[in-house]
Amino acid sequence: MPELIVTKDIDALGLDTLEGYRQHGGYEALEKALREYQPDELVELVKKSGLRGRGGAGFPTGLKWSFLAKNEKTRYLCCNCDESEPGTFKDRMLMEKNPHQLVEGVILTSYACRVSVAFIYVRGELAHAARQVQRAIEEAYAAGYIGKNILGSGFDLDVIMHRGAGAYICGEESALMESLEGRRGYPRLKPPFPAAIGLYGGPTVINNCETLFTIPAIVRNGADWYASFGTEKSKGTRVFCLSGHVKRPGNYELPLGTPLRTLIYDEQYGGGILGDKQIKAIIPGGSSTPMLGPDKLDTPLDFEAIAAAGSMLGSGGVVVISEDTCIVDAVLRMSDFYRDESCGKCTPCREGTFWMTEILHRLEHGEGREKDIDLLLDICDNISGKSFCPLGDAATSPVASSIKLFREEYEYHVREKRCMVERETTHKVPLHAGEV
Amino acid sequence: MISEQAKQRMRDLASRYPVARSAVMPALYIAQQEEGYLTQEGLQAVAEAIGLTVNDVESVATFYTMYYQQPQGKKQIKVCNSISCYLRGCDRLVEHLEERLGIKPGETTPDGNYTLRTVECLASCGTAPVLQVNDEFVENVTPEMLDALLDEWDRELKASSVGVQFVAPDEAEASTRNR
Numbered sequence: 001m002p003e004l005i006v007t008k009d010i011d012a013l014g015l016d017t018l019e020g021y022r023q024h025g026g027y028e029a030l031e032k033a034l035r036e037y038q039p040d041e042l043v044e045l046v047k048k049s050g051l052r053g054r055g056g057a058g059f060p061t062g063l064k065w066s067f068l069a070k071n072e073k074t075r076y077l078c079c080n081c082d083e084s085e086p087g088t089f090k091d092r093m094l095m096e097k098n099p100h101q102l103v104e105g106v107i108l109t110s111y112a113c114r115v116s117v118a119f120i121y122v123r124g125e126l127a128h129a130a131r132q133v134q135r136a137i138e139e140a141y142a143a144g145y146i147g148k149n150i151l152g153s154g155f156d157l158d159v160i161m162h163r164g165a166g167a168y169i170c171g172e173e174s175a176l177m178e179s180l181e182g183r184r185g186y187p188r189l190k191p192p193f194p195a196a197i198g199l200y201g202g203p204t205v206i207n208n209c210e211t212l213f214t215i216p217a218i219v220r221n222g223a224d225w226y227a228s229f230g231t232e233k234s235k236g237t238r239v240f241c242l243s244g245h246v247k248r249p250g251n252y253e254l255p256l257g258t259p260l261r262t263l264i265y266d267e268q269y270g271g272g273i274l275g276d277k278q279i280k281a282i283i284p285g286g287s288s289t290p291m292l293g294p295d296k297l298d299t300p301l302d303f304e305a306i307a308a309a310g311s312m313l314g315s316g317g318v319v320v321i322s323e324d325t326c327i328v329d330a331v332l333r334m335s336d337f338y339r340d341e342s343c344g345k346c347t348p349c350r351e352g353t354f355w356m357t358e359i360l361h362r363l364e365h366g367e368g369r370e371k372d373i374d375l376l377l378d379i380c381d382n383i384s385g386k387s388f389c390p391l392g393d394a395a396t397s398p399v400a401s402s403i404k405l406f407r408e409e410y411e412y413h414v415r416e417k418r419c420m421v422e423r424e425t426t427h428k429v430p431l432h433a434g435e436v
Numbered sequence: 437m438i439s440e441q442a443k444q445r446m447r448d449l450a451s452r453y454p455v456a457r458s459a460v461m462p463a464l465y466i467a468q469q470e471e472g473y474l475t476q477e478g479l480q481a482v483a484e485a486i487g488l489t490v491n492d493v494e495s496v497a498t499f500y501t502m503y504y505q506q507p508q509g510k511k512q513i514k515v516c517n518s519i520s521c522y523l524r525g526c527d528r529l530v531e532h533l534e535e536r537l538g539i540k541p542g543e544t545t546p547d548g549n550y551t552l553r554t555v556e557c558l559a560s561c562g563t564a565p566v567l568q569v570n571d572e573f574v575e576n577v578t579p580e581m582l583d584a585l586l587d588e589w590d591r592e593l594k595a596s597s598v599g600v601q602f603v604a605p606d607e608a609e610a611s612t613r614n615r
Contacts, residue, residue, distance in 0.1 A: 074454070083559045084556070084557060084559065085557070086518040086519045086520065086556070086557040086561070087519060087520055087557070087561050088557075088559060088561070089559045089560055089561050089562055091559070092559040092560065117454055123559065124500070124502045125502070125514075125555075125558055125559070125568065125571070126559060127571040127572070128572070128573070160452065160453065162458075162461070162462070163461065163462065163465065164461075164500070165461055165464070165465070165500035165501070165502040165503055166500050166501035166502035166503075167499065167500050167501065168556065179461070180458055181455065181457060181458055182455075182457035182458045182459065182460035182461065182486075182496060183457075183496060184495060184496055184499035185499060185500075200454055200455055241561060241562060242562065243520040243523075243561035243562055243564060244519075244520055244523045244524075244561075245523055249520075249561070249562040249563070249564070250562040251562060283519075287518070287519050287557075317561070319519055319520055319523070319561070321523060325523065330519065330522065330523070333517070333518065333519055333522045334518075334519050337518055337519075337556055337557070340556060341556060343499075
């Protein structure tokens with residue numbers, strides 16, 4: 001088992017309390033940072049570690065911090081815990097089981113970036129996670145880790161947990177800020193980027209939950225230690241969320257660069273495919289990333305290799321689809337999601353996601369026309385790069401990639417008016433590994 | 437009725453944030469908690485506590501799916517139907533619930549006991565298929581489990597409707613969580 005960084009001790013009893021977290025070295029990184037580091041030195045440390053954002057885009061974290069506008073305005077931190085990308089379930093686990101590590105990461109990041117008010121934006125549906133984070137914040141206030149003059153350092157910080165209320169779009173950083181400001185979660189035009197003009201008009205740093213979760217470990221053990229994991233350009237480990245037709249779905253922390261095959265087939269991780277079926281497709285980074293065929297099983301899970309294979313590492317949500325799945329029906333399900341979650345602000349995304357879903361629906365139900373397949377690709381082309389925010393681009397990923405890989409199956413639907421895979425078979429997929 | 441205590445909590449929230457308006461979402465949750473859904477009175481209370489117009493508050497409330505515009509069942513069952521749960525057979529669960537409750541997703545049973553909903557990915561794909569009951573997770577759900585749960589809730593709701601507390605709410609929540 002490789003060394004764990006983010007999920008270390010995650011199942012330890014009482015880890016979710018201040019006392020339990022302290023017993024596992026909790027808040028030592030904060031004490032060390034306030035004693036030994038100037039804020040700018042912390043930024044350099046994180047730059048040197050090679051840590052890249054775990055939310056989806058993979059932008060270098062330290063570099064992001066260094067972009068904050070240097071002016072007199074109040075600076076803010078938003079920690080993005082609005083985990084909603086289909087196939088992703090790591091942040092929920094991290095918040096529920098070890099909320100103090102998130103809080104420590106938030107405090108360290110705030111210190112490094114000279115932030116005075118930090119927000120932890122927790123997805124509305126994750127009520128238990130929100131309670132855990134709220135309690136951790138209160139305990140940290142009481143222990144003097146948050147508040148005025150933290151541990152006698154002169155550093156002041158306020159931390160507020162804010163619950164979302166059911167809107168995928170609020171995971172997009174500018175929509176998240178709108179939501180935090182008490183508005184409908186519509187994305188903002190960029191530039192200006194949040195680092196220049198963000199929350200309440202102040203310079204704002206926005207990082208994903210897992211990203212900030214990693215910071216205490218880097219401060220405690222050093223940049224070189226962290227950079228010794230992973231590949232040359234994709235440093236460290238990642239929590240991969242494995243779901244779909246595998247025998248052992250779950251969260252597995254692995255060094256970046258681990259082959260997809262290891263995650264899916266190794267007995268310690270996925271343990272292979274339910275019913276020992278063949279893989280039809282793999283979604284490597286949440287439903288917004290293009291699907292890959294089984295020929296890509298030996299691709300290392302790092303930003304560069306997955307990009308070279310034609311997809312994106314995204315949020316780390318690896319969804320495995322077996323041979324018994326109708327790809328048109330599966331894509332319809334994903335398209336439904338984007339139609340429902342499109343905020344409606346821009347035309348290409350609002351109309352495009354609606355029409356893609358309509359067309360996929362008629363294809364799946366035997367009413368497809370021959371030109372529908374190219375029509376879908378044409379709609380993808382009219383959304384991609386032309387929508388206001390990345391949600392539109394994301395919506396095209398499953399559609400375009402599945403047509404590229406499985407055009408024959410789409411054509412079969414048009415020609416034969418039914419699925420190539422018997423729907424009955426799909427339903428017979430065992431629910432749990434125990435049924436295999 | 438929005439209690440004075442609830443209104444005070446809303447006002448406290450408004451002063452907790454750097455800008456009062458940011459308290460609109462948590463204040464809407466408080467209003468909803470008071471009455472089960474957002475009534476005109478609830479919107480009014482939020483507007484007054486935060487210093488916005490009622491229309492402005494309503495425009496925020498209608499954007500987010502977790503603020504309800506109609507009364508909800510005592511047990512709100514939300515079944516995830518996104519890709520990972522789909523691959524693990526969530527459609528069977530929805531069909532099963534439709535049959536047993538006699539309602540379609542989005543509807544509430546005539547006795548006001550259950551609201552059924554299909555929702556987007558609940559961030560629990562490793563234990564798919566999943567559902568939430570009043571915001572608490574039930575994971576690795578099978579149709580058999582659903583039957584057992586529904587029996588339990590039926591008993592619970594029946595007991596509470598005749599004024600006898602069958603299971604303390606906290607215990608009921610915990611038993612759902614640990615399942």
